[in-house]
Amino acid sequence: MSEKTLVGSLIIGQSGGPSSVINCSAYGVIKTGLENENITTVYGAFHGIKGVLNDQLMIMDEEDPAELERMLYTPSSALGSCRYKIADPDVDDTDYKRILEIFKKYNVRYFFYNGGNDSMDTCNKISKYMNKVGYECRVMGVPKTIDNDLAGTDHCPGFASAAKYIATSFMEVSRDSQVYDTGMVTVVECMGRHAGWLTAAAACAGVKGDGPDLIYLPERDFSMDQFIADVKRVWNEKKNCLVAVSEGIHYADGTFVSEAKTSGTDGFGHAQLGGLAARLTDIIKNELGCKVRPIELSLLQRCAAHCASGTDIAESFMSGKVAVESAVAGITDKMVGFKCTRDENGYKCEPELFDLTLVANTEKKVPLEWINEAGNGVNQGFLDYCMPLIQGETGMVKEDGLPRFVKLKRIFAK
Amino acid sequence: MSEKTLVGSLIIGQSGGPSSVINCSAYGVIKTGLENENITTVYGAFHGIKGVLNDQLMIMDEEDPAELERMLYTPSSALGSCRYKIADPDVDDTDYKRILEIFKKYNVRYFFYNGGNDSMDTCNKISKYMNKVGYECRVMGVPKTIDNDLAGTDHCPGFASAAKYIATSFMEVSRDSQVYDTGMVTVVECMGRHAGWLTAAAACAGVKGDGPDLIYLPERDFSMDQFIADVKRVWNEKKNCLVAVSEGIHYADGTFVSEAKTSGTDGFGHAQLGGLAARLTDIIKNELGCKVRPIELSLLQRCAAHCASGTDIAESFMSGKVAVESAVAGITDKMVGFKCTRDENGYKCEPELFDLTLVANTEKKVPLEWINEAGNGVNQGFLDYCMPLIQGETGMVKEDGLPRFVKLKRIFAK
Numbered sequence: 031m032s033e034k035t036l037v038g039s040l041i042i043g044q045s046g047g048p049s050s051v052i053n054c055s056a057y058g059v060i061k062t063g064l065e066n067e068n069i070t071t072v073y074g075a076f077h078g079i080k081g082v083l084n085d086q087l088m089i090m091d092e093e094d095p096a097e098l099e100r101m102l103y104t105p106s107s108a109l110g111s112c113r114y115k116i117a118d119p120d121v122d123d124t125d126y127k128r129i130l131e132i133f134k135k136y137n138v139r140y141f142f143y144n145g146g147n148d149s150m151d152t153c154n155k156i157s158k159y160m161n162k163v164g165y166e167c168r169v170m171g172v173p174k175t176i177d178n179d180l181a182g183t184d185h186c187p188g189f190a191s192a193a194k195y196i197a198t199s200f201m202e203v204s205r206d207s208q209v210y211d212t213g214m215v216t217v218v219e220c221m222g223r224h225a226g227w228l229t230a231a232a233a234c235a236g237v238k239g240d241g242p243d244l245i246y247l248p249e250r251d252f253s254m255d256q257f258i259a260d261v262k263r264v265w266n267e268k269k270n271c272l273v274a275v276s277e278g279i280h281y282a283d284g285t286f287v288s289e290a291k292t293s294g295t296d297g298f299g300h301a302q303l304g305g306l307a308a309r310l311t312d313i314i315k316n317e318l319g320c321k322v323r324p325i326e327l328s329l330l331q332r333c334a335a336h337c338a339s340g341t342d343i344a345e346s347f348m349s350g351k352v353a354v355e356s357a358v359a360g361i362t363d364k365m366v367g368f369k370c371t372r373d374e375n376g377y378k379c380e381p382e383l384f385d386l387t388l389v390a391n392t393e394k395k396v397p398l399e400w401i402n403e404a405g406n407g408v409n410q411g412f413l414d415y416c417m418p419l420i421q422g423e424t425g426m427v428k429e430d431g432l433p434r435f436v437k438l439k440r441i442f443a444k
Numbered sequence: 445m446s447e448k449t450l451v452g453s454l455i456i457g458q459s460g461g462p463s464s465v466i467n468c469s470a471y472g473v474i475k476t477g478l479e480n481e482n483i484t485t486v487y488g489a490f491h492g493i494k495g496v497l498n499d500q501l502m503i504m505d506e507e508d509p510a511e512l513e514r515m516l517y518t519p520s521s522a523l524g525s526c527r528y529k530i531a532d533p534d535v536d537d538t539d540y541k542r543i544l545e546i547f548k549k550y551n552v553r554y555f556f557y558n559g560g561n562d563s564m565d566t567c568n569k570i571s572k573y574m575n576k577v578g579y580e581c582r583v584m585g586v587p588k589t590i591d592n593d594l595a596g597t598d599h600c601p602g603f604a605s606a607a608k609y610i611a612t613s614f615m616e617v618s619r620d621s622q623v624y625d626t627g628m629v630t631v632v633e634c635m636g637r638h639a640g641w642l643t644a645a646a647a648c649a650g651v652k653g654d655g656p657d658l659i660y661l662p663e664r665d666f667s668m669d670q671f672i673a674d675v676k677r678v679w680n681e682k683k684n685c686l687v688a689v690s691e692g693i694h695y696a697d698g699t700f701v702s703e704a705k706t707s708g709t710d711g712f713g714h715a716q717l718g719g720l721a722a723r724l725t726d727i728i729k730n731e732l733g734c735k736v737r738p739i740e741l742s743l744l745q746r747c748a749a750h751c752a753s754g755t756d757i758a759e760s761f762m763s764g765k766v767a768v769e770s771a772v773a774g775i776t777d778k779m780v781g782f783k784c785t786r787d788e789n790g791y792k793c794e795p796e797l798f799d800l801t802l803v804a805n806t807e808k809k810v811p812l813e814w815i816n817e818a819g820n821g822v823n824q825g826f827l828d829y830c831m832p833l834i835q836g837e838t839g840m841v842k843e844d845g846l847p848r849f850v851k852l853k854r855i856f857a858k
Contacts, residue, residue: 048623077625106619113624194845198750201847205520206747209462210527211491216743238846305722325742329630333620336612336751339845421845431608431753431835432652433615 034360036166037068038139041082042090042350043075044107044174045114045145045152049188050195050335051346052144052174053108053436057101058350059142059172060090068358069140073443077110078145079152082132083125085443092441100436102343103426105335108436111145116152119159126159133160133167136443140168140357142350146175146186147391150365154386157363168357171365171386172350176332178227181392182384183367187349188332190342190419193231195334196220196327197420200235200242203325204272213269214321215261215314219307221331223278224248225395228331230408232274234416243271248278249396250405252287257310258317260406265318277306336433340422345379352381365389370418377418448774450580451482452553455496456504456764457489458521458588459528459559459566463602464609464749465760466558466588467522467850471515472764473556473586474504482772483554487857491524492559493566496546497539499857506855514850516757517840519749522850525559530566533573540573547574547581550857554582554771556764560589560600561807564779568800571777582771585779585800586764590746592641595806596798597781601763602746604756604833607645609748610634610741611834614649614656617739618686627683628735629675629728633721635745637692638662639809642745646688647822648830657685662692663810664819666701671724672731674820679732691720750847754836759793766795779803784832791832 042059044052056074063072072090075081081088088109090098101108119126132138143153150171157169173180178189200218207216220229226247235241243264246252264271280286288306307324315322349366356364361383369382400412426433454477456470470488477486486504489495495502502523504512515522533540546552557567564585571583587594592603614632621630634643640661649655657678660666678685694700702720721738729736763780770778775797783796814826840847 048620080625104619105616107623110625111623197846199744199748201849202519202747202749203743205518205849206462206743209521209525211494211524234846237844238848239851240849308719323743325744326740328739329617329620329737330613330739330744333616334613335616341845417844423842423845428837430651430831431755431837432611432648434652435615435619435654437653 035068036139036168037070038137039071039073040069040140040142041073041075041087041138042109042142042144043078043081044109044111045078045143045149046111046175047332048106048111049174049176049332050105050191050338051188051342053101053104054343054346055172055174055187055350056109056144057098058347059354060098062351062354063140064091066354066358070137073136074109078112078114079116080112080114081110083128085132087136087443088438089441089443093439097436100434102347103335103424103433104435105333108438115148116155119155123159126156129156130160130163130165133165138167140354142170142172142353144172144174146173146177147180147393150180150386150389151391154363157386168362170353170357170362171389172353173365173367176228177222177225179225179393179395180367181389181394183382184370184379185368185419187342187346189227191338192228192331193234193416194339194420195331195337196228196231197234198337199327200232200272200274201238201240204235204240204242207272207323208270212321213265214323215265215271215273215311215318216323216325217273217275217307217310218325218327219275219277219305220327222248222276224393226276227396229274229276230396230412231416233408233413234420237413237417242274244406245274245408246276246279246406247396247401248276248280249398250401251282252279254313258313261314262318265320275306275310335424336426338424339420340424341419343424348381356383372414372418449482450553450582451484452551453485453487454483454554454556455487455489455501455552456523456556456558457492457495458523458525459492459557459563460525460589461746462520462525463588463590463746464519464605464752465602465756467515467518468757468760469586469588469601469764470523470558471512472761473558473768474512476765476768477554478505480768480772484551487550488523492526492528493530494526494528495524497542499546501550501857502852503855503857507853511850514848516761517749517838517847518849519747522852529562530569533569537573540570543570544574544577544579547579552581554768556584556586556767558586558588560587560591561594564594564800564803568777571800582776584767584771584776585803586767587779587781590642591636591639593639593807593809594781595803595808597796598784598793599782599833601756601760603641605752606642606745607648607830608753608834609745609751610642610645611648612751613741614646614686614688615652615654618649618654618656621686621737622684626735627679628737629679629685629687629725629732630737630739631687631689631721631724632739632741633689633691633719634741636662636690638807640690641810643688643690644810644822644826645830647827648834651827651831656688658820659688659822660690660693660820661810661815662690662694663812664815665696666693668727672727675728676732679734689720689724749838750840752838753834754838755833757838762795770797786828786832
């Protein structure tokens with residue numbers, strides 16, 4: 031940590047799949063940056079690191095402050111995102127040289143990257159390169175991922191809002207799917223290729239009495255036989271069944287259920303019907319002959335800002351704010367994560383700085399002890415973890431009965 | 445209209461596919477019935493007319509009033525629904541004799557049926573039968589359908605909330621689908637087999653600058669060639685394209701696009717991949733080679749009570765209330781619809797009574813003059829019609845960050 035005052039401009043970039051609140055953390059960076067006397071100009075990189083490489087930097091000082099505040103309630107990446115994997119500088123330093131050139135051109139002394147695992151990796155590489163070539167620049171990771179799979183931090187900004195939307199939607203679908211006395215098996219597919227956090231969030235609906243009957247996460251191997259037996263049991267009990275499945279569920283041999291043409295483990299040879307949910311309901315229909323309904327939450331779960339968690343909005347903003355304050359204070363090469371306590375005094379969340387090296391390229395999964403023995407549900411441990419995160423509502427003020435998202439002028443630096 | 449005071453009990457039943465606000469109209473009937481001195485008991489039929497036939501009537505007087513009020517914010521049919529098509533009484537009057545028996549058993553003098561076209565038909569048949577056999581019972585239809593396809597009334601309770609959710613979700617998906625500079629073609633499928641009201645509602649998102657580029661309704665024949673050309677044009681202009689399609693779009697020969705194995709009109713022979721959206725994005729991917737994303741709003745659009753329209757909630761309640769008040773005043777065999785004005789003084793909605801004979805089994809479609817010439821969008825006429833309906837927010841108070849839906853005791857009459 032350098033105690034030295036560092037004066038210069040700031041770049042904030044967004045990367046990877048967006049979330050309902052990634053703009054809250056970006057706004058935390060932008061607002062705090064605009065208000066800090068050591069920061070001369072705040073730039074938004076257009077489409078993440080690509081905007082730096084292409085010299086496409088939006089001057090955030092030129093934006094109307096009241097309009098900028100709408101970032102708190104605007105989903106997706108307002109600055110534009112990218113999926114650009116930066117090379118290993120020891121193999122190819124072309125990008126790094128270009129980044130350095132741009133940093134020098136605009137006297138960039140603060141670089142903030144807002145994203146998931148890959149983004150933390152990008153941060154880390156840029157930070158190390160700048161250090162190596164002796165260009166003083168403080169680099170901070172501002173986390174975001176609905177997948178909630180970043181290591182170190184208690185949870186990731188973006189997860190809670192997706193979780194709240196998923197739990198809310200499960201409650202609503204649960205009511206809807208029980209409306210006829212003829213019953214129905216409904217399978218709802220949630221995002222999460224390797225980690226089941228989002229699918230597990232469906233369990234929060236059960237706290238209010240309207241949750242799924244069965245939950246399958248990628249943390250446990252999936253067995254089609256067991257799945258069919260589980261659904262049959264629930265169906266026989268209540269003539270209805272609501273199932274939450276993660277897109278990433280896989281057989282013991284690692285084959286994704288969504289991709290297996292013929293299951294390697296159980297001999298089911300059903301043709302694939304689009305998504306995983308449709309595949310599973312097709313199998314259940316053949317087995318039980320009941321009415322079925324596949325639902326895929328798709329992009330809706332990661333952009334439903336109208337149903338964002340107030341806690342998530344506040345924490346996301348805080349992570350961006352703390353990133354700037356820490357960098358100005360001399361800290362670099364860290365990610366701002368959260369350290370939380372949940373006890374008789376309630377839930378408390380404090381910022382905590384993590385080494386980017388630790389965070390980059392590690393995936394945090396749902397602890398196995400939070401999954402029930404049968405592998406078809408989660409227990410109180412998960413609920414105690416998740417419920418505090420989905421508290422509070424968005425402060426979004428509607429216009430004409432609808433959201434009004436931020437509209438940036440996008441004035442580019444020359 | 446009989447001026448005679450009629451004292452007796454009341455039955456309210458719900459039928460057909462539910463909506464976010466069908467419980468608001470039922471609550472309007474229940475609350476008004478409970479407060480009216482001519483009405484001795486308010487019964488809720490368990491699963492619609494099936495509950496009458498099976499003598500399964502829930503005593504609403506036994507429910508806690510504060511809990512009942514939660515019906516205003518609870519989606520799906522709280523009393524249970526059914527899809528039971530009652531026979532023509534001239535062909536088979538078994539059901540009618542049974543209904544009469546139950547009506548006599550509980551001295552039912554008021555019957556309210558809450559549903560869509562088929563429910564209005566059921567209402568109408570029961571009303572005519574009771575009249576024929578000389579059993580005095582006032583029968584009223586309380587409309588509901590997200591499809592908005594009931595004749596006579598300006599609009600149907602339930603449509604506006606689904607429309608608000610669809611417009612909101614389109615705004616969010618629009619932002620999300622534009623996040624990368626590589627672009628994407630996103631096709632979102634909305635409900636509506638024969639009428640395109642819900643799909644057209646996506647256009648409301650455009651009022652806030654975040655709407656779909658193309659909209660296809662079943663009111664116009666679909667041409668795959670034209671669709672591909674439309675998407676290509678938009679893609680070439682902005683390297684992104686968001687499309688709203690109704691599940692009911694069909695070729696000129698009447699074949700649903702979702703069902704056509706090989707199109708009868710344009711020779712496309714792609715294998716069907718689950719839903720319509722997946723089929724269309726598959727074709728676009730083959731044609732343009734771009735990234736695509738199919739999204740099906742499925743049940744979410746009809747049960748998203750957390751995003752219900754305040755206007756819809758108030759109007760739905762009012763339709764149930766007016767139904768009871770009208771029946772007590774001597775009116776029978778009518779449906780409570782809406783007569784609305786939209787002018788320089790704003791939007792006004794008044795209840796209007798419609799003959800059940802007129803309403804039953806007629807489908808109201810989106811007027812062709814509200815669809816643009818190219819058949820790929822709607823115009824200001826539709827927006828002027830729809831925007832007032834989606835105004836206002838739900839009064840849902842959340843608990844633990846989530847909805848808390850009504851829990852009925854379900855005490856059955858003996």
